Amino acid sequence: MKGSGRKLIANNKKAYHDYFIEEKLEAGIELAGTEVKSLRTGKCSVKEAFVRIENGEVFIYQMHIAPYEKGNIMNKDPLRTRKLLLHKSEIRKLIGKIKEKGYTLVPLEVYFSGSLVKVEIALARGKKLYDKRADIAKKDQRREAEREFKVRNLF
Numbered sequence: 001m002k003g004s005g006r007k008l009i010a011n012n013k014k015a016y017h018d019y020f021i022e023e024k025l026e027a028g029i030e031l032a033g034t035e036v037k038s039l040r041t042g043k044c045s046v047k048e049a050f051v052r053i054e055n056g057e058v059f060i061y062q063m064h065i066a067p068y069e070k071g072n073i074m075n076k077d078p079l080r081t082r083k084l085l086l087h088k089s090e091i092r093k094l095i096g097k098i099k100e101k102g103y104t105l106v107p108l109e110v111y112f113s114g115s116l117v118k119v120e121i122a123l124a125r126g127k128k129l130y131d132k133r134a135d136i137a138k139k140d141q142r143r144e145a146e147r148e149f150k151v152r153n154l155f
Contacts, residue, residue, distance in 0.1 A: 006111055007112040008110075008111045009044050010042075010109065011046070012107055014047055017127075017132065019122070019125060020126075021108070021123075022103070022122070022124060024108065024120055024121070025121050025122070027084040027120075028118060028119075029084055030083040030084075034067070034068040034076065037070075039117055040112075043066035044110055045064040049061065050107075051104075051105035053094060053095055058121075059082065059083055060081070062079055064078050103125055104126065105122070105123060105124070107119050107121050108121065
């Protein structure tokens with residue numbers, strides 16, 4: 001029987017800053033045993049990771065899973081390319097979207113869904129510099145408004 005809990009291992013906040021997130025998908029990931037043990041201790045990073053589709057298969061590159069301390073010869077390369085598990089129809093849909101100008105696939109988070117390791121990937125469009133500046137300005141405005149509200153409510 002599978003558990004239903006969702007325990008976050010790593011997330012990619014940088015992706016929300018650099019891209020407009022259009023659509024999210026959940027994918028399984030092909031891992032070795034020692035990699036899963038390392039993930040259970042939370043040793044994972046997807047900040048520099050990216051996703052590509054090659055020959056009808058989806059792969060994640062530059063996802064860092066630290067070697068398991070108690071592992072020995074069975075430890076794999078921390079930055080090796082890993083296959084993502086998706087249905088053929090989902091992959092075909094993604095291929096069609098990626099052919100459109102400016103779309104890419106980025107990993108958003110890695111988490112345990114019960115006992116299985118899942119990766120949330122997103123179909124995203126790159127932001128231009130002025131988009132990023134506008135987001136930062138909005139965030140500053142909201143922060144300033146919250147600060148004003150807090151000060152007003154103290155008296």
